Amino acid sequence: MIISNFYRLAIIAFLMQWTLVHAQEAQPLQTNSAVEAQVQRLSEELRCLVCQNQTLADSHAGLAEDLKQEIRDMANKGMTDQAIIDYLVARYGDFVRYRPALNSTTLILWLGPFVLLLAGGIGLIFMLRRRQKISTDQPLSNDEARRVKELLDLDRKA
Amino acid sequence: MKSVLRALIPLAIFLALVGFLFKGLFLNPKEIPSPLVGKPAPQFDLPRLDNPEATFSPKEMLGKVWMLNAWASWCPSCVEEHPVLVELAKTGIVPIVGLDYKDTRPEALQWLEKGGNPYVAVAVDADGRVGIDYGVYGVPETYVIDKSGLIAYKQTGPLNARNLNETILPLVEKLQAQ
């Protein structure tokens, strides 16, 4: 294995010497990098409809490729992100957006986590303050402490 | 009492969740409703399959209730759907226009020759651009278009006796009566 790898590397090294002289630059598939960045950005936010659950960027399905091309054409025309998304939503519905628009249907979705966080935070502060006032509770009651000790002794014997 | 109620919160949330999950079992997450329903059918001018020189445009169908059926010779579920279309065409209830989606002409012609031609016209959408305008994401798909050129209904997936008789034909009848 090691030897064959060595030979392989040697052959490649030889090939490289050769290609260094003859090397040609590979052509990028797409030339306009600003447009490509926009296509990439958008296709990461859009859902491939034929796939189970993938973004357009991740999919190589026929329709996904077509839609990426369509987005590229629109980007080349100078359309904004929003205009392109609106174009696709008009045809395929809100389902294509992986970032759901904020509206009355998605209000709970977008605000929910932060409302929960707020509620959790308030609950936490409330609870801590109340706890501070009640100082009667002992860490472990004597009974409990004895039981723990017993059990741990039992444990040690085992 | 307050603490008992508080302890019930997790159970309540869970039971609400179960309600949704149960409902979810009878929904199909893959079926995507078309936002085009109730909107004018997108216009196009595409070459006809039988005669590449001539074109077809939805304008020609104004005043009629008709169906646009996106299909392709490479599509497996179209095999299942095709005889249903042929039968429907024989009844003459509703004209069906084909949208030959991302297909090659010879293969499409061969398909119609073999299985019969249910279409009053077939428009060739070779690059799938018109398909995108109609929101086609998986052939076969069928649109019911009313007399004024508005899309009344979209069926994703093959037509069969059941969805025709239960949904589509009653709708066609209603639209024709208008």
Place this chain on the structure above:
Amino acid sequence: MIPEIGHFSLILALLTAVLLGSIPLIGAARGNAVWLGLAKPLVNVQFLLIAFAFICLAYAFATNDFSVAYVAKNSNSKLPLQFRIAAVWGGHEGSLLLWALILSMWTVAVGLFSKHIPDNMRARILGVMGLVSVGFLLFMLIASNPFERMIPAALDGSDLNPLLQDPGMIFHPPMLYMGYVGFSVAFAFSIAALLGGQLDAAWARWSRPWTTLAWVFLTIGIMLGSNWAYYELGWGGWWFWDAVENASFMPWLVGTALIHSLAVTEKRGSFKAWTVLLAICAFSLSLLGTFLVRSGVITSVHAFATDPRRGVFILAFLVVVIGGSLALYAWRAPKIGRGGQFDVVSRESFLLANNVLLAVAAMAVLLGTLYPLFVDALGYGKISVGPPYFDAVFAPLMAPALFLMGVGPIARWKESSLPELATRLRWALAISLILAIALPFALGNFTAWIGFGLFLAFWVFVTSFELIYKRLAKSTGSLMARIQANSRSWWGMVIAHLGIAVFTLGVTIVKGYESEIAVKMAPGEVAHLAGYDFTFDGVKAVQGPNFEASVGQIHVSKNGKLRTVLEPQKRIYTVSGMPMTEAGISPHFIHDLYASLGEPLGDGAWSVRIYHKPMVEWIWFGCLMMGFGGILAIADKRYRLRNRSKNDTPSNTSGAAV
């Protein structure tokens, strides 16, 4: 014949599980020692029966018995043996069998390592696990029998999904299931404690190592899945917020909260009700994940073929198990004592804050995962919730949790002082801020997000090292002695926290600095990315055991010196005709070079995507560190069951560990 024996063995296992789920529980309620004593033998018999059934199914796969419908659906005579074995859990029925097998293994383990637990408590724990097992075995026998025959037998199988024909398939599902099912132990401990009314520090101590162990498996399982997606799916992503990934991530988040909350319950007797609730939730979310994958209510790349009948069964099972335990909780929780008292500024409150954040994060993931279902069920149409949503919501929830990781471990139990903490942390704060601003400028691209991510990572690093330094300085003797002066569980915590820092650093750097190009490459052509020259040597055809591959060769050099060779592949699996990409990756500590083959463009040219992914391996290395930290914590002396030395005091002298 063998499949029938396997089937029969499953039926016997179900009967055993029914006995296990009833006799010991009744025995515990009535105080009948004989009935209690039956728990352990039943546990062992159940394990042997399920293991035997599993072996029968594996045998059917190994010998290509295509008269078994499940084998015919998930295997093929050309499939290499290791994948034929992994194919046992490649489909719905077999993966359930794996679930049941792993559950019975955990049950046996609890039976073996619970000599120190009182008899009736142990009997209740094993009984609860037996009840869970009844559900799964019943489900398998009624609606998902892996041994079902098909007549006539298939000539050959329709092959395992090519996506699953990967070493990842051998390790990822068993690890993940070990984690999922492992939470059943913590769950059973909680239910047993609620039933018996024995929620105390001893209960927390017993469940802690089990919970940590399950958490370690889940962490590693998720890590393996993420790494698998990274090299298998061909575009270098490592987390997609897919519904099924989320289904494994939610129990992880809740399990992480549980580990921390158990620590407080053990040390201080506080949060008992909350800890029990978390233990119930961690396992419930594991079960919910099983439901989501198998019921078809959610679209996912991982979903098994669906059948509404199965969905109804699992849902009913969820209602019984989760609904029942939450009802038990509602009944018993109000009577649970409050536990030790502590100050607003104390380690307890920091841990509680961490718990709130983790629980909210888990709820947010649940909300995002199920929201499309809610909207659809209410008739508001179809929407998608994907990575952009989760990224936007998850980061703000996790950032404060990371910040707390720097504060919590140095705060004192019971009562700490804010000014004192501030004094101790100000240097760590200054250093991490400086590093977080300086590093992006050194790397040539500063954005607020990169700076913020780096700050959090460095914050955890610096505070952890400060903590280590202080601890080592406090003890005396050689370095080794100083290290040993601190308990293993303390070291486990520190290493797991450092793992989070490593993970965060990896995520931030790779998100901020990765680059890619898409080129058309003919043999001999060169592309440039991140200072490297990628030369395409062409593509050769290679015949695999059950696929045909086009293997590309790209040699990578820097300044004329050969660095590595990438061999991305495109495979066509002969049975299914499905194309698969295998990325060519050169993994490295500093960065990965990653190439994937696209389509042939004629004349030997191909479309090729090349990625430069700095520090991406740190993501998985961080997870490994977390797992290692967990193992260290389990190995702590106070959990050791045998050879306990007499002078080993239970509450370790080196201070409290979390």
